Amino acid sequence: METNQYLDLFLDESREHLQAVNDYLLDLEKNPNELAYVNEIFRSAHTLKGMAATMGYEDIANLTHKMENVLDRIRNEELSVTSHLLDVLLNAVEALESMVALISTGGDGQQDVSHLISMLNEIENGNNDGVANSSVDREDVSASLQLNEFERAVIEESKEQGFQPLHITVYLEEDCLLKAARTFMVFEVLEKLGEVIKSEPPVEKLEEENFEDRFTLVFLTKENQEDIQKKIMKVSEIKKVEVSILENKKEDPQPKEETPKLEKKQKAPVQSKMNMQSSKTIRVNIERLDQLMNLFEELVIDRGRLEEISKELQVKELSETVEKMTRISSDLQNIILTMRMMPIEQVFNRFPRMIRSLAKELDKQVNFEIIGAETELDRTVIDEIGDPLVHLLRNSLDHGIESPDVREKMDKDRVGNVTLKAYQSGNHVFIEIEDDGAGINVEKVLKKAIENEVVSTSEAESLSDEEVFQLIFSSGFSTAEVVSDVSGRGVGLDVVKTKIESLGGTVFVESERGKGSRFIIQLPLTLSIISVLLVEIGKEKYAIPLSSIIETAIITERDMFHAHNQRVIDFRGKVVPLVFLNDLFEVPNREQADEFYSIVIVKKGEKMAALVVDEFIGQQEVVLKSLGNYLTNVFAISGATILGDGQVALIIDCNALIK
Known part of the structure; x- marks a missing residue:
C-alpha cells in the first residue's frame, strides 16, 4: 500500500492521540481510581497502535501494544495505579513523541525502546512498585540512603x-x-x-x-x-x-499496606479530549495560509490603485464598485488573520509533564495550574514562544519554589504553587508565570551584577527594585551557587528577553521577598498585521508601530537643549534625547519653511526617545513583510509594508534606537 499520501494525516492524528494520553495520565495521577481516564488512555493508545502498524512503524506499534496490555490490566482491576507505573507510562509517551517527531523530519521512526518494553513487561507481570527483581537491597544500603x-x-x-x-x-x-x-x-x-x-x-x-x-x-x-x-x-x-x-536480599514478609482497589462503579464518563474537537473542521497546511496572505496583499495593492483611478475619473458606478470591493476585502482580511490564529493551548499542553519531572528531579512538591489556555495567538508567535516559557518555568521551580522543609519553616504550605496564565487585552496577549516562592533577593542580584561588571557600584545605589529585577536578564547572569542540569550557567533569561523582543514583545518582573515572583510577557496579537503611524522623512514614507508610541508633538528650536553632546528635550520633567531620522537614514533634508519640528515620543520599558520627522501622514493598519534573506541586519528597520497606492514604507524598529 502507498502510505506517503496518508503521512500528514498520520502525524496530525498521532500528535493529538499522544497529547490526549499525556493529559489523561496526569489526570489519573490526581485521581488514581478514575477508570474513565484509563479507558480514554487505552482508546488513544489502541488507535495509535493500529495507525502505526498500518503505516509500517513497528517500534511505535510494539510500544503501544505493551502499553495496552498494562492499561487493560488496570481496567480489569488486576493492577493498581502507582507512581512507578505512571513514570514508566509517561516515559513511553515521551519516546513515542520522539519517534513521531523523527518521522515528521523524514526519518523511519525507529528507536531502541527495549528498556521501556522490558519495564512494561515487569509491570504487566506484577512488579508494579519498581522494587521486585531489583538488585538494590535497602538493608545493604545505610538506613538513611533510600532510593526512589x-x-x-x-x-x-x-x-x-x-x-x-x-x-x-x-x-x-x-x-x-x-x-x-x-x-x-x-x-x-x-x-x-x-x-x-x-x-x-x-x-x-x-x-x-x-x-x-x-x-x-x-x-x-x-x-x-x-x-x-x-x-x-x-x-x-x-x-x-x-x-x-548492591544485592537483593529476601526480606521478612511484612504485612503490606493494602492498596485501595479501583472502584468498580465508575463515575460519570469523562468527555474524550479527542471528541472535544468539532467535526466540522478540516486541516490546512500553514504554508497554504501564508500563500493566501501573500495573494491578499497583492489584492490590497491593486485595490489601492483602483481607488486612485476612481478618484481621478469621478465615475459614480466605478466609485460604488470600488467602495464595495474595499468593504469585502476588509472582511476577507479579518477572516484570513483569524484563520492564522491558534489557541496557545498547544504550547501550554507540554508543560505539566515537564513540571512533574522537574519537581521530582529537584525533590520539590509543586502544584501547577494553567489558566486561559484557549487564548489565541498568531501561528508565527505560537511557534516561537515555547522556549522562553520553558526557561521561565524552570527558573520558577529552581530559584523560586523552596524545598518542602524550608517552606514549612516559613509557615508556608509544603506544596508550592506555579501558575501559567494567558489572556488578551486590546491588541496584545499577556502571558504570566507566577510562583509563591522565595521572591528575588535584590541584594544578592546587585552583588552579582557588580561582580560581573553589569553595573558599577555607584550605579547600583541609584537603581530601583524594578530596575534591579531587569538585571537578571543580562547575558551570562546567574545567582545560582552551584551549576546543575537545571540552572547556574547563566544561559536562559537573557535568551528569553532577546526572543520576546524579537517577537515585538516585552517582559516585566514583579517580585516580593518571601512571597513570590511574577514574570509578565506582553506580545502582539499577530505579527502579520500591525497598527502604525505613517510619517514622511524627506520624500520617503516610514511607519512607526503604535505599540511603541507615547504621543506626538510639535516643538521649536527653543525647546531643544544640549546634554552630553546630544540634543535633548524636556518631556514632562524627563530628559529625552532627540533622534533626527533624516540624518540616521541619510535622507536628503526637506527645506525647513519654519522653525517647527514634528516629533514622535517612543518608549522601550522605562527609556524614551523623541524621533524627529518631517510630517505626520496618519494612522493605518499594515501588513508586515520581512526584507528578505539578503537584508537581515539592517539597523533600526524591522521590516517593510506595501501601502494602498503601491508605495513601500519601511517599518522603524524603535527598540534599536533607544539605548
Whole structure:
C-alpha cells in the first residue's frame, strides 16, 4: 500500500492521540481510581497502535501494544495505579513523541525502546512498585540512603547494559581540614569510571561540609571493585573505602499496606479530549495560509490603485464598485488573520509533564495550574514562544519554589504553587508565570551584577527594585551557587528577553521577598498585521508601530537643549534625547519653511526617545513583510509594508534606537 499520501494525516492524528494520553495520565495521577481516564488512555493508545502498524512503524506499534496490555490490566482491576507505573507510562509517551517527531523530519521512526518494553513487561507481570527483581537491597544500603522509584529504575536499566551497581562508603581522616575539597576529588575520580546516582549526605551538604567524617554513594560502573577502591584511596586524607555490590536480599514478609482497589462503579464518563474537537473542521497546511496572505496583499495593492483611478475619473458606478470591493476585502482580511490564529493551548499542553519531572528531579512538591489556555495567538508567535516559557518555568521551580522543609519553616504550605496564565487585552496577549516562592533577593542580584561588571557600584545605589529585577536578564547572569542540569550557567533569561523582543514583545518582573515572583510577557496579537503611524522623512514614507508610541508633538528650536553632546528635550520633567531620522537614514533634508519640528515620543520599558520627522501622514493598519534573506541586519528597520497606492514604507524598529 502507498502510505506517503496518508503521512500528514498520520502525524496530525498521532500528535493529538499522544497529547490526549499525556493529559489523561496526569489526570489519573490526581485521581488514581478514575477508570474513565484509563479507558480514554487505552482508546488513544489502541488507535495509535493500529495507525502505526498500518503505516509500517513497528517500534511505535510494539510500544503501544505493551502499553495496552498494562492499561487493560488496570481496567480489569488486576493492577493498581502507582507512581512507578505512571513514570514508566509517561516515559513511553515521551519516546513515542520522539519517534513521531523523527518521522515528521523524514526519518523511519525507529528507536531502541527495549528498556521501556522490558519495564512494561515487569509491570504487566506484577512488579508494579519498581522494587521486585531489583538488585538494590535497602538493608545493604545505610538506613538513611533510600532510593526512589526513578533511581531504582535507572539501576535496573543500567544492569541490562552491563553496568553493576556499587555501594561505596568513603571515610575521611579525623583531622581532615578541607572535607569539601576531598569529596570533590573523590567525585572527580568516580566520574571518569562511571556515574554517581545517589549520595548521602546530598551533594549540597557535602559542598557545605555539613557532615561528619564519612559519606555514602550509589555508583554505576563497568570497572571492578578493587580498581575503584585503589583509585579513591589515592586521594589524600582518605582513611578507608568500603566497596560492595548492591544485592537483593529476601526480606521478612511484612504485612503490606493494602492498596485501595479501583472502584468498580465508575463515575460519570469523562468527555474524550479527542471528541472535544468539532467535526466540522478540516486541516490546512500553514504554508497554504501564508500563500493566501501573500495573494491578499497583492489584492490590497491593486485595490489601492483602483481607488486612485476612481478618484481621478469621478465615475459614480466605478466609485460604488470600488467602495464595495474595499468593504469585502476588509472582511476577507479579518477572516484570513483569524484563520492564522491558534489557541496557545498547544504550547501550554507540554508543560505539566515537564513540571512533574522537574519537581521530582529537584525533590520539590509543586502544584501547577494553567489558566486561559484557549487564548489565541498568531501561528508565527505560537511557534516561537515555547522556549522562553520553558526557561521561565524552570527558573520558577529552581530559584523560586523552596524545598518542602524550608517552606514549612516559613509557615508556608509544603506544596508550592506555579501558575501559567494567558489572556488578551486590546491588541496584545499577556502571558504570566507566577510562583509563591522565595521572591528575588535584590541584594544578592546587585552583588552579582557588580561582580560581573553589569553595573558599577555607584550605579547600583541609584537603581530601583524594578530596575534591579531587569538585571537578571543580562547575558551570562546567574545567582545560582552551584551549576546543575537545571540552572547556574547563566544561559536562559537573557535568551528569553532577546526572543520576546524579537517577537515585538516585552517582559516585566514583579517580585516580593518571601512571597513570590511574577514574570509578565506582553506580545502582539499577530505579527502579520500591525497598527502604525505613517510619517514622511524627506520624500520617503516610514511607519512607526503604535505599540511603541507615547504621543506626538510639535516643538521649536527653543525647546531643544544640549546634554552630553546630544540634543535633548524636556518631556514632562524627563530628559529625552532627540533622534533626527533624516540624518540616521541619510535622507536628503526637506527645506525647513519654519522653525517647527514634528516629533514622535517612543518608549522601550522605562527609556524614551523623541524621533524627529518631517510630517505626520496618519494612522493605518499594515501588513508586515520581512526584507528578505539578503537584508537581515539592517539597523533600526524591522521590516517593510506595501501601502494602498503601491508605495513601500519601511517599518522603524524603535527598540534599536533607544539605548
